[in-house]
Amino acid sequence: GAVVSQHPSRVICKSGTSVKIECRSLDFQATTMFWYRQFPKQSLMLMATSNEGSKATYEQGVEKDKFLINHASLTLSTLTVTSAHPEDSSFYICSAPHWDSINYGYTFGSGTRLTVV
Amino acid sequence: SQELEQSPQSLIVQEGKNLTINCTSSKTLYGLYWYKQKYGEGLIFLMMLQKGGEEKSHEKITAKLDEKKQQSSLHITASQPSHAGIYLCGADVHNTGNQFYFGTGTSLTVIP
Numbered sequence: 187g188a189v190v191s192q193h194p195s196r197v198i199c200k201s202g203t204s205v206k207i208e209c210r211s212l213d214f215q216a217t218t219m220f221w222y223r224q225f226p227k228q229s230l231m232l233m234a235t236s237n238e239g240s241k242a243t244y245e246q247g248v249e250k251d252k253f254l255i256n257h258a259s260l261t262l263s264t265l266t267v268t269s270a271h272p273e274d275s276s277f278y279i280c281s282a283p284h285w286d287s288i289n290y291g292y293t294f295g296s297g298t299r300l301t302v303v
Numbered sequence: 304s305q306e307l308e309q310s311p312q313s314l315i316v317q318e319g320k321n322l323t324i325n326c327t328s329s330k331t332l333y334g335l336y337w338y339k340q341k342y343g344e345g346l347i348f349l350m351m352l353q354k355g356g357e358e359k360s361h362e363k364i365t366a367k368l369d370e371k372k373q374q375s376s377l378h379i380t381a382s383q384p385s386h387a388g389i390y391l392c393g394a395d396v397h398n399t400g401n402q403f404y405f406g407t408g409t410s411l412t413v414i415p
């Protein structure tokens with residue numbers, strides 16, 4: 187089945203530095219990738235939608251200059267948290283829609299737990 | 304924006320009890336998905352419903368989508384501690400394929 191590989195699974199960084207999170211579709215082409223953020227005891231909030239070959243679409247309230255998204259190829263999308271601060275500490279997860287032989291579905295990465303110290 | 308409302312927000316039940324979680328949208332849902340998660344971990348896909356009136360079951364979990372395709376329920380029979388976690392509904396509410404939103408989430412605790 188369709189697999190999305192997300193790395194790193196956990197990262198600790200110092201305040202002010204940047205962190206890059208990668209999501210790769212391993213056995214299908216992901217023309218679209220959704221990026222979500224989750225705080226403790228809350229649901230997953232859609233941050234942005236990346237599309238291969240075009241600019242990402244950001245949800246209201248999400249700073250596009252802080253959360254840089256690049257969809258460089260049909261199998262790779264990256265989220266870079268720039269100048270990270272402790273309040274950016276969160277769980278980030280990506281998802282790609284895809285078709286199998288019958289159904290339209292969504293495959294999720296395993297998530298990245300970011301801690302900014 | 305959170306366009307899918309879930310209720311209740313949290314639920315604490317005794318082991319063996321039945322429970323129901325609801326997911327409601329003001330717009331027609333094009334494919335309603337149910338997931339289970341623990342914070343900081345990946346999502347576990349439970350079920351997907353597409354047709355109005357559709358009902359699916361897997362082990363002790365049953366999910367239904369109403370005829371109008373605006374509300375779904377997830378029912379757990381004879382709950383067990385292993386059912387504990389966060390339950391999330393998700394859907395493409397705009398039918399554009401461009402955004403997939405999650406519901407507000409329901410935290411389930413099952414007391415042994």
